[in-house]
Amino acid sequence: MALVDDVKTLIEHGLPGATVEVVDEGGGDHLRVQVSASQFEGLSLIEQHRLVKNAVRERSDTGELHSLTIKTSVPK
Amino acid sequence: MADPNLKDKVEELIRDNQVLLFMKGTPESPACGNSMRAVNVLESYGIEYAALDVLPAMQPLREVTGEIADWTTFPQLYVNGQLVGGADIVEELDESGELAEVLGAERAEPAPQSAKQELKADNPQQSPPMQIER
Numbered sequence: 001m002a003l004v005d006d007v008k009t010l011i012e013h014g015l016p017g018a019t020v021e022v023v024d025e026g027g028g029d030h031l032r033v034q035v036s037a038s039q040f041e042g043l044s045l046i047e048q049h050r051l052v053k054n055a056v057r058e059r060s061d062t063g064e065l066h067s068l069t070i071k072t073s074v075p076k
Numbered sequence: 077m078a079d080p081n082l083k084d085k086v087e088e089l090i091r092d093n094q095v096l097l098f099m100k101g102t103p104e105s106p107a108c109g110n111s112m113r114a115v116n117v118l119e120s121y122g123i124e125y126a127a128l129d130v131l132p133a134m135q136p137l138r139e140v141t142g143e144i145a146d147w148t149t150f151p152q153l154y155v156n157g158q159l160v161g162g163a164d165i166v167e168e169l170d171e172s173g174e175l176a177e178v179l180g181a182e183r184a185e186p187a188p189q190s191a192k193q194e195l196k197a198d199n200p201q202q203s204p205p206m207q208i209e210r
Binding site for chain 1 (some may be wrong): 108109110138145146148149159160161162163164167168180
């Protein structure tokens with residue numbers, strides 16, 4: 001599975017119901033992700049990013065996913 | 077589990093440096109685009125900060141920061157002992173003005189060159205953790 005799809009699936013699993021958009025910024029291992037999730041409500045930015053990062057940790061810790069740019073939001 | 081000696085050393089660095097950036101490469105020569113983004117933001121405040129190159133001991137440092145702050149990617153910016161975030165958060169807080177509050181400084185462009193304060197091995201107070209015998 002391409003890393004883009006893999007990362008999308010992992011985040012959707014980690015944050016059920018979230019809207020996840022993943023874009024390859026180059027090379028297939030530098031990704032940008034936009035995540036809108038109700039789970040972010042009331043959380044600080046760092047806690048929101050932690051949820052996303054921890055969802056894909058198995059890919060980032062191995063270096064497979066080299067860079068993940070994250071933008072989070074709470075659905076209106 | 078993270079190396080306890082390295083963890084102690086990292087906790088000490090976080091405690092002793094008001095503004096501390098864990099990064100890939102150095103402020104003069106960042107080895108990763110995200111580290112460069114964090115450096116660029118910090119430089120625009122013209123403040124003193126300590127920078128630690130994680131590349132020589134990336135995996136052990138990942139384990140340590142995972143335990144300390146539940147964060148395993150670099151860069152990582154710590155201010156007053158607290159993890160502020162990685163490049164995305166640093167940029168977002170910069171744009172919203174919150175970073176100025178966190179740092180207790182105003183943006184001052186262009187950043188003076190003297191603002192950089194890199195960790196040097198000959199300064200025992202700030203020697204990088206990977207140079208500690210363990």
